[in-house]
Amino acid sequence: MTAPEFGGKHVTVAGLGVTGVPVARALHGLGAVVTVVNGGDDERARAQAAELTPLGITVRLGDGASLPPGTELVVTTPGWKPSSPLFAAAEAAGVPVWGDVELAWRLRGPGAAAWLAVTGTNGKTTTVRMLASILEAAGLRTAAVGNIGVPLIDVVLGEETYDVLAVELSSYQLHWAPSLRVHSGAVLNLAPDHLDWHGSMEAYAADKGRIYEGNRVACVYNAADPATEALVREADVEEGCRAIGFTLGTPGPSQLGVVDGLLVDRAFVENRQKSAQELAEVADINPPAPHNIANALAAAALARAYGVEPAAVRAGLRAFSPDPHRIEYVAEVDGVTYIDDSKATNTHAAEASLAAYPHIVWIAGGLAKGAGFDDLVTGAAPRLRGAVLIGADRALIREALEKHAPGVPVTDLDRTDEGAMAAAVAAAAELAEPGDTVLLAPACASMDMFTNYNVRGDVFAQAVRARR
Template sequence: MICVAGLGVSGVAAARVLAARGEQVVVLEGRDTERAREAAAGLAAFGVEVRFGEPAGPPPGTTTIVTTGWPPHHPMLAAATAAGIEVIGEVELAWRVRPEGAAPWLALTGTNGKTTAVRMLTSMLLAAGHRALAVGNVGTPVVEAVAGPAEVLAVELSSFQLHRSPSIVPHAAAVLNVAPDHLDWHGSMEEYARAKGEIFARAGTVVYNADDAWASRLAEPYLDDPGAAASGSPGTGGPAEPVTGPVTGPADVPGGGPTDVPRPARARVVGFTLGVPRPGQVGVVEDLLVDRAFTADPVTGAEELASFDDVRPFAPHNVANALAAATLARAYGVPPAAVRRGLLDFVPDPHRIAYVARVAEVDYVDDSKATNPHAAAASLAAYPSIVWVAGGQLKGADVEDLVRRAAPRLRGAVLLGVDRGRIREALARHAGNVPVVEVDGQDTGVMDRVVTEAARLAAPGDTVLLAPAGASWDMFTGYPARGEAFARAVHRLAEPDGGARA
């Protein structure tokens, strides 16, 4: 009997696939909700039993457990491990059940920017004429996609998924960035980073952010010169060599197996950087995204992939997302013109540095997806003069470095949410001259008051930026609801009587 731990989207998909293969399947779910009951009723048609309640151990007769995000210290998983029962994740299951000749995986992970980069990558693959699908943490369960018609899968993987995926062999794999997050789940920063690094273990091409210390460290074991990833200029592997050859323009856009597939004897390793790329890297020359890795002569020349104007919305961290996507696409053979076309066709997901409106010569930007300090720092770095809207659940994260770096850009701050006091204290230490307003309460009118206070602090030319640095669950059903509330409040502010609504 196979036990599936969790009745979320991935758990339901795993149970269906296993039942279709003739396995006896039991699903365990701790939360007895209306949605869970509906999912259980749907699985009953496949002969899948769902048991509600917190299990202390695996059901009798369990041979394998497929977990969909349960932490490793959960009593049931710990008991299973102690009993010698194999515990794998949904992504590992997907790799094992994929048919012969299944679509290769272009896999990507990171603390922030994963979904944006994977969707950019998918757009580039489609522009090159490939039947591509974005799967994994981005929405579609991998276990459902592996038997589908896609020619290539762009796979977004979280640290939870990578933690129990010991066999996957991506065609190419990338780490965008690594910053403290989910430490309560993993137990330490080192363990969190180790889980992220699992994406490289058997990859044919290793792609890493040369500007990110942790990503560079994870790539080091695969380099000919271990340590080069973190030497020289910060994160670039040494001083950039000048591009002496031509930066060529884009050409026209042309039209699985067993679980024990070994990793290639030596993976190709490619870094991407916001600086001038060294040979073997993809990076930036002036306002161009250029390739010095997948070209005929990477030593003296480079090939143009796109320009800053093609990256939307434009911000340094979004250029990094585009570079990561482009490097994975180039590893799969996508031509330069399709990289550019893919960026132009890409439609950003909501609540990611999304422009809302201009009111009284002040721009309002919704980056509600910035749910940790690392994401908020990237967003704050994109604007020169900011009234910062921040707060929520910090999940134990440290905001000192975030506030210290952002201080020169801050004109004011409006704080909300359960952990706003910690941000206020950091502002007092590092930005004592910045006016701070705290908005208390959890009623539906909070965001109207937040936006009204932000408008009062802002001057023409400023940006009021919602980049909370914390999760939203203390006040909202999720970061989309928080961003929507902010946008609605901004639009009400723009109305003639907007101020009267606060």
């Protein structure tokens, strides 16, 4: 469906928020008759409705179940579960359901920018921002867009033109994007997450794997995560598209990897059986933690698939600085380093963070979202100097520590007040020795105690700096 075909078409947008408002505006601008349905009726929703209704857009708050009469297309925002009654009603009425990514993909104009897309359980945002930095260093007009916070619909319909886009895609977005066919795509890793939305690990993985469908040049996978390679094998790609692996070890042919502190390419070279191309040094990556090196390799693979020269890979990685709350250095106090990785909201992310430091006092806890902690604690136990536990589900982590790291001292803070994080930092300082790292890597969501992980990280950093 192209832009002119929306004139007079009755479209229902499921949800407001960061995605729904620009989608509703865009559809209205294309001449569609737009109705927005939103399950919530809170202050924010009412404020957003007040922005849209003067345009002639109908907004129904507190009603996300029924399909408005006359609906010819539903465009959903990412958070709505496939099991929502609205979608059952749409299916019964023969009405198609698209996501915002599907809508943006179909509305691209002639000569539109290529999409280099990234998904995975963890590391998406960092990898996409690294990729954008590399593309910029190559002199290309680009932007980091999608699930990273810049709606694709705004980019596709905006006045600015691009050569290539670095696109972050969540499993939610991929689920509702059946016609998406990107230049090259990457799945960074797969671990149980959002299973309440997808229904099973198999369904979650299948939605992640949609990023490979129809790839033209490269399907980038994690050689250390066989599940990502399996998704490549199952994908229906264009003839000539290649599987490109990345590894923290020595790369084989058609892989990128690490040799003697160097990032090297054995995929996009003339003789990949016998030669390799140096791209950058591990020291060019900030921070040079193992999982961040993997992110850099994935970004480099996508950039090389687009034809970017090695010098631009190095320059882009050197220019990149991570977002806040992602293994962010806070301060050194009395010989102890304090690191904020509040973004580690699940066990897979926390595992990567814990692997980056040799001696750790770990601050963890929050909302577990159904996760178990046995494997995480077993792997981290040799590095743990101690642990400080906070939040609603801290008992689950305490039980795992008692079982798999019985010699590690644990401070269990049974409090969720404003001073709880400061108390956690104080307790961690008591357990730490000079040369240790106090690491906030909660392995849990934050909403039991904080508005979001950003606030959690900010409060942690404030508590640390107050000790200097």
